[in-house]
Amino acid sequence: MARNKLSETRIRTLPAGIHSDGDGLFLRVRKGGSRQWFFIYRRGTDRKEIGLGGYGQGTAPVSLALAREKADAIRDRLARGEDLIRRRTFSEVMEDVIAVKTAGFRNEKHKAQWRMTLDKYAAPLHAKPIADITRDDIVETLKPIWTEIPETADRTRMRIAAVLDHAKARGLYAGDNPADWRGGLKELLPARQKLSRGHHAAVGYKDLPAVIARLRASTGVSARAVEFAALTAARSGEVRGAVRSEFDLDQAIWTVPAERMKAGREHRVPLSDRAIEIVKAAIQRSTCDLIFEGGIAGRGISDTAMVKALRAAGAGDATLHGLRSSFRDWAGDETHYPRDLIETALAHVLKDKTEAAYRRSDALAKRRALMEEWEKYCTPANKEA
Template sequence: MAKHKLSETRIRTLPAGIHSDGDGLFLRVRKEGSRQWFFIYKRSGKRTELGLGGYGQGTAPVSLALAREKAEAVRQRLARGDELSAKKTFADVMDDVITVKESGFRNEKHKAQWTMTLREYAKHLHKKPIADITRDDVVETLKPIWSTIPETADRLRMRIAAVMDHAKARGLYVGDNPADWRGGLKDLLPPRQRLTRGHHAALGYKEIPAAIKALRAAAGISARAVEFTCLTAARSGEVRGATFNEFDLEDGLWTIPPDRMKAGKEHRVPLTGRAIEIVKAMGELATTDAVFPISDTAMVKALRKATGDDSTLHGLRSSFRDWCGDETTHSRDVAEAALAHTLKDKTEAAYRRSDALQKRRTLMEDWSKYCASGQ
């Protein structure tokens, strides 16, 4: 059968119907004007049609040249005896990528974040054949979270790109990666917002006592979890993931294992009297190993109900740090250690051999007294 029957000029004037470019490549022109490439082949008497994308449609139009490239890739796979009738979906390839990458993840938390991002936020792509994914599909997937949670959105884009690169390497996708930022997405989505302190709205530390008073007056696990987060200056994820076996209440110590810490290092948190009271109270209600079996959303709602503004959980750490610097004589090193911050200065980090536990215990006692000063 002859190939290359069509031309870019002729395509623009084709009437509604199905038009062959030869050797299995066809263009379907619909009455409303849309044009769709597809490839047809037969195996054992069974006819199979594979979509190759739209001509002049959406944000990733498939040109005649690209359609021919995709068609040739299909022919090569058929020549090798590959089975194409059951097209792999994005979810199929995504699962393969996660399996391949598992051994390279730094810790379980990183693995869980990588997996969750694709499973939850890329649902729009899951059922689509990997060969048919377009840049427009990627845009529609990213749009709902691009402005609201920009950091997560950009991580999602990079992980979608990784799935598409994997598909290209296996011959399951032909063409430019539709999730590549410089490949066209930068012209279709607003500029990426850089995460700054302003994105974690922090309650002024002078308002903390009133917020703690409101939290203590509120019933429910969420209010207790937020108060505990504030008292320990911990990250909300560290609090939500806490289990009872991490606590030594006699010594007033909470030991967070490396796989739950951002820096991948064990972090010891000295507990004040009030923090211990909260853990004990949670133990009396517990039905699982989790100390605070709640969602991040529930905690945010409890915080905002107590403050009446758009304060964030992460912002509580900023409130603590500002209080340390403005209202106390505790050293910068001790305050940074309390926040489990990794020092960028390697020389300074090398000299700091201790986690300054006793000094941090004194600091957290002072912070707890300040938090309770609104009672």
């Protein structure tokens, strides 16, 4: 077969597309301008593709001459009948990714979440050779959970994409990442307007008292956990992992340790009367140290159970995280508390260095007044029917 069809000069002017240098060596030019070398060969009816690196990219760019050397080495091995690619499965590469990604995590819970989502929700991909995974495989994997648990589904998609990116970097996968949202999934799965990070669907704060009333009408643990999350403006993970030793009910304070906080800093939460009432009842019911014990003894309530309770209370497609937005909107629109105090109540790290310098304490007393007003606002009896 003809070889050496390309030249350095021609490469710089090639349009987007796939261009052959001959005898199995190709250069893929993307619309954004990036260029990647790959080698294609066949064994029987199987078409196989090996990534050879990026042209003029990264810390080890592959020139035309080097790409040809790599291609010659592959041709020699093929001539000797060697199997060039061991068919590594998704689960094998997944284990490598989990090890790399979680090595720097301080929070053991975050490590467990990475493994859980990939172990449970990406299970249909586990046994598949990673080089063979298609966009249709991704769609079929995500469809059962895409509308049922949208936040978890999108996190699963992003983690699957991370596994495939890792495989691409090692030459185990070639082509576009099939788990990339803009790469085609947006045409195959329902719109995810409410799934974008930082934009969680929320109950309008004026509608929240009605939702709270329906939550209080339920006797389930999940409904109590959601109400407690709403009243404390806490993250759902902080609520689900809460244990008895974190609570000083005499002082009406919940202290969440640094290792359970997103920012890695201890956070004190002043508890309103209703929040204390919920905790006391939950402690009496729980058979373990966890405050909100789920249906399985010794295990906390699940995120899914809390979402279902919230939706059953008439919250539409609102998310648990959206309850924090409800609180933030109410505090900003309906009160005169300063912004930094409201952000502290949400356990946000103040980005403005000057503002942060003045806020050296956690202003517990002032935040207690804020949270008591919030409980009063949320209490259905205080709202007109």
